[in-house]
Amino acid sequence: MYRKALTxxxxxxxxxxxxxxxxxxxDWNPLYYTGxxxxxxxxxxxxxxxxxxxxxxxxLTGAHPSVAYLTEQVPYGGLIRGxxxxxxxxxxxxxxxxLFRNWFTDRYLFSRDSPxxxxxxxxxxxxxxxxxxYILVWDERALAVLGLFDDMLRAIPAxxxxxxxxxxxxxxxxxxxxxxxxxxxVGPASLLYVLLWWHYVRxxxxxxxxxxxxxxxxxxLVTLLAAVIPAVSGAPAQPGTRPExxxxxxxxxxxxxxxxLLPPGLVVALVAVTLGAGFVIPYLGREAPxxxxxxxxxxxxxxxxxxxGCELCYYDCPYNAIVMVPSPHPGLSRAAASRKLLAVVxxxxxxxxxxxxxxxxxxxxxxxxxxxxxxxxxxxEAVAVAEAVRA
Amino acid sequence: MSTQAATVRxxxxxxxxxFVCDWAxxxxxxxxxAGRLLAYPxxxxxxxxxxxxxxxGWLEDALKAGADGxxxxxxxxxxxxxxEGNYLMRERIDQLQRRLARRKVPAERLQMLAHGLHDREAFxxxxxxxxxxxxxxxxxxxxxxxxxRPAAARAPxxxxxx
Ligand code: HEM
Ligand code: SF4
Ligand code: SF4
Numbered sequence: 303m304y305r306k307a308l309t310x311x312x313x314x315x316x317x318x319x320x321x322x323x324x325x326x327x328x329d330w331n332p333l334y335y336t337g338x339x340x341x342x343x344x345x346x347x348x349x350x351x352x353x354x355x356x357x358x359x360x361x362l363t364g365a366h367p368s369v370a371y372l373t374e375q376v377p378y379g380g381l382i383r384g385x386x387x388x389x390x391x392x393x394x395x396x397x398x399x400x401l402f403r404n405w406f407t408d409r410y411l412f413s414r415d416s417p418x419x420x421x422x423x424x425x426x427x428x429x430x431x432x433x434x435x436y437i438l439v440w441d442e443r444a445l446a447v448l449g450l451f452d453d454m455l456r457a458i459p460a461x462x463x464x465x466x467x468x469x470x471x472x473x474x475x476x477x478x479x480x481x482x483x484x485x486x487x488v489g490p491a492s493l494l495y496v497l498l499w500w501h502y503v504r505x506x507x508x509x510x511x512x513x514x515x516x517x518x519x520x521x522x523l524v525t526l527l528a529a530v531i532p533a534v535s536g537a538p539a540q541p542g543t544r545p546e547x548x549x550x551x552x553x554x555x556x557x558x559x560x561x562x563l564l565p566p567g568l569v570v571a572l573v574a575v576t577l578g579a580g581f582v583i584p585y586l587g588r589e590a591p592x593x594x595x596x597x598x599x600x601x602x603x604x605x606x607x608x609x610x611g612c613e614l615c616y617y618d619c620p621y622n623a624i625v626m627v628p629s630p631h632p633g634l635s636r637a638a639a640s641r642k643l644l645a646v647v648x649x650x651x652x653x654x655x656x657x658x659x660x661x662x663x664x665x666x667x668x669x670x671x672x673x674x675x676x677x678x679x680x681x682x683e684a685v686a687v688a689e690a691v692r693a
Numbered sequence: 694m695s696t697q698a699a700t701v702r703x704x705x706x707x708x709x710x711x712f713v714c715d716w717a718x719x720x721x722x723x724x725x726x727a728g729r730l731l732a733y734p735x736x737x738x739x740x741x742x743x744x745x746x747x748x749x750g751w752l753e754d755a756l757k758a759g760a761d762g763x764x765x766x767x768x769x770x771x772x773x774x775x776x777e778g779n780y781l782m783r784e785r786i787d788q789l790q791r792r793l794a795r796r797k798v799p800a801e802r803l804q805m806l807a808h809g810l811h812d813r814e815a816f817x818x819x820x821x822x823x824x825x826x827x828x829x830x831x832x833x834x835x836x837x838x839x840x841x842r843p844a845a846a847r848a849p850x851x852x853x854x855x
Contacts, residue, residue: 320812331772334771654742681710681751685737685755688737
């Protein structure tokens with residue numbers, strides 16, 4: 303089932319690309335830059351967030367008016383608030399598209415689990431930052447979200463109560479609540495950048511920005527949305543009451559909406575299972591590499607005697623799987639005799655693509671199941687076969 | 694165009710070796726057991742793990758061994774499964790084209806193509822174009838090898854390149 307579905311989704315994804323690539327040059331296909339787009343929106347969020355931060359007052363009576371002041375009195379304040387909100391939605395959309403794309407195109411398997419796992423953390427913290435952001439507004443919805451959040455935390459077996467006190471500062475509201483929420487908004491948002499470092503560790507020159515056109519389009523889009531549909535607060539929070547209905551932000555507040563319908567414990571379980579599934583995706587594996595028709599070429603091997611330490615493979619490996627170490631001894635070939643460095647492959651990072659083989663001008667790298675000798679033999683055979691056709 | 698090419702060539706189809714990335718265009722039902730393209734039997738495909746796996750030297754080897762042309766197929770630019778393989782390969786082929794140009798090997802003999810898993814029509818169209826161009830160019834690629842016929846080749850080659 304899972305395999306069939308994934309194969310179908312992969313077909314769909316790639317067919318969609320074929321269609322999109324008819325419209326743009328392929329290296330502009332926005333779906334090739336979903337990670338870069340998420341990063342761009344995150345950057346917009348940070349800048350607009352810093353602006354908002356200067357005006358925000360984290361107190362029970364001060365929060366709502368300070369947001370109103372920002373929106374109504376500060377020049378461009380309302381616009382920037384809108385940009386902050388829509389960039390957040392766009393960020394989650396881009397991150398989810400990125401997740402699905404990487405999932406459907408097999409970019410998470412085998413040695414490539416590290417960006418996936420860090421990506422899951424990015425998603426969790428990203429969602430958390432969004433939810434706490436809605437609480438900061440301190441309108442009726444904020445209060446409802448906070449209440450549901452509290453319920454959900456306390457529904458977690460064993461550690462729930464403790465966790466709720468830790469995060470929200472004891473039962474009930476106090477002047478400590480909003481500063482905590484502010485910290486829970488800004489802290490994890492900053493943590494995203496630490497996670498991004500992890501996300502990129504194994505990727506050589508990650509494409510962190512989309513092409514300039516898409517940067518401008520994205521900026522234009524969030525600005526336009528902010529101008530046309532301004533972000534607004536609801537009525538100020540009235541502690542002790544709960545609103546009957548609240549406007550829903552599908553991108554961040556889905557779990558809270560569910561928590562309004564289902565018992566909080568069940569929602570916590572659902573969220574936990576979904577996220578847990580996300581974490582095991584790379585290890586469910588679709589199939590063994592052989593069955594997938596994916597070549598299991600073997601981890602690239604450096605032929606010590608031939609390596610000259612020229613670093614070309616180190617520059618070209620897209621997964622940072624090659625490191626250059628001081629050479630412990632001279633190489634055997636003439637070119638390698640006076641080398642200073644030696645290439646070493648980090649097995650756990652190598653995805654067996656063979657790009658380093660193409661990069662090495664000194665025949666010092668091989669893929670174990672597709673040796674240079676195999677390739678040259680096949681080339682000879684191919685030419686002979688083509689010749690035979692002609693004769 | 695094709696009639697013109699045929700008159701220049703007078704028969705024999707150009708021998709072409711194509712390296713195809715496992716992740717790029719699916720060719721399982723386009724080839725016979727020996728790797729010949731059913732539509733162009735003088736085009737023989739070799740599957741490789743990634744377009745970036747190819748050492749430019751192997752392309753030269755193929756020409757030396759008597760192929761009239763070689764090409765490498767990677768994923769669409771921007772979507773290499775291995776992130777950068779196709780860009781790196783495109784650069785390497787550009788370099789090789791420049792290097793071989795000094796030995797009077799026309800750039801048409803070395804091609805970088807980029808087609809995704811389901812892009813087979815576009816792939817076949819590119820192969821057809823290459824076959825035509827090489828037909829117009831005439832036989833004898835061999836880098837620094839046997840006879841070339843630049844005079845006969847020039848005019849149609851320019852047209853075919855469009
Ligand atoms: C939330 C913010 C995120 C940002 C800003 C982000 C950004 C990026 C960027 C810029 C790349 C490099 C793309 C390239 O150069 O080819 C990347 C790669 C990757 N991301 Fe994310 N990402 C995020 C979330 C996620 C999530 C939620 C997942 C999945 C759970 C994920 C999974 C991956 C994987 C598997 C790769 C490696 C792709 C490859 O090997 O080609 N990322 N990400
Ligand atoms: S095969 Fe080479 S280029 Fe590819 S990941 Fe392994 S070391 Fe890097
Ligand atoms: S490209 Fe080849 S010679 Fe150069 S450092 Fe890498 S393995 Fe050594």
